[in-house]
Amino acid sequence: MTAAPEAIKVSTEAPQKCCSLLSGPLQPHDAERIAGTLKALADPTRLRVLSHVAAQGCDAVCACDLVEVLDISQPTISHHLKKLVEVGLLVREQRGRWAHYSVVREAFAELRNFLDLG
Amino acid sequence: MTAAPEAIKVSTEAPQKCCSLLSGPLQPHDAERIAGTLKALADPTRLRVLSHVAAQGCDAVCACDLVEVLDISQPTISHHLKKLVEVGLLVREQRGRWAHYSVVREAFAELRNFLDLG
């Protein structure tokens, strides 16, 4: 009976509370949270992964494609994709044997907003 | 005769070549460079530092203020400020005994541009 295939659970589906570098002194708690997202972004391999996924626009990209294109071992790709999903920069969609990934535009928009110095 | 006090030398005063997640597949070299800047940003302590400096708008902030406000040891603050200057997110200006720091708006604008998914 094909149990509903468990939507992936990321931290919080709710959009992160909006913070900016200009909105008053940054509380340690907020600093930790935003730094977490930025850490996921601050890796050359993950940037290349994101670049390839983002380049597909609306289409989702399957992990096997990334392994071929980027010339990086499959476990490493899987590791990076997981981190990017955990912080909400990517979403994962399982289709049969294949895992498809696509970018979360809102997450990037929030980061851009955070970096806005007015 | 007050020798000109040697403007701080960061990597390159030239604005970084413009890259975006959408402008074709990201080359490993560019990925390294941008990840370097993001790594400097991806630390809660440095985010708090930046928040305080950015909050001063045009005025530069002296390091001693940061030590007081953030309740972090002076060597640690100095270490973080150095990293932020190295990647070009802050500039340092020495005035007598005091070192004043201010944000580089262009650097933040470039990051925002990089994160723009259209």
Add this chain to the structure above:
DNA sequence: CCGACTGATTGATACGCGTCAATGTATGGT
């Protein structure tokens, strides 16, 4: 000159993380 102050540097410690080989877990074809 000397002492007080600002801030950078050094050294040590601890922890996180990127990477891959090996293995595990589903899924689908035959």
Add this chain to the structure above:
DNA sequence: ACCATACATTGACGCGTATCAATCAGTCGG
């Protein structure tokens, strides 16, 4: 049922770095 395929997980290794105490290097006041 069986085997190949697509990913995920585990374990291990190495390297970078955040942190602070101690020390060093300039700079001003007296």
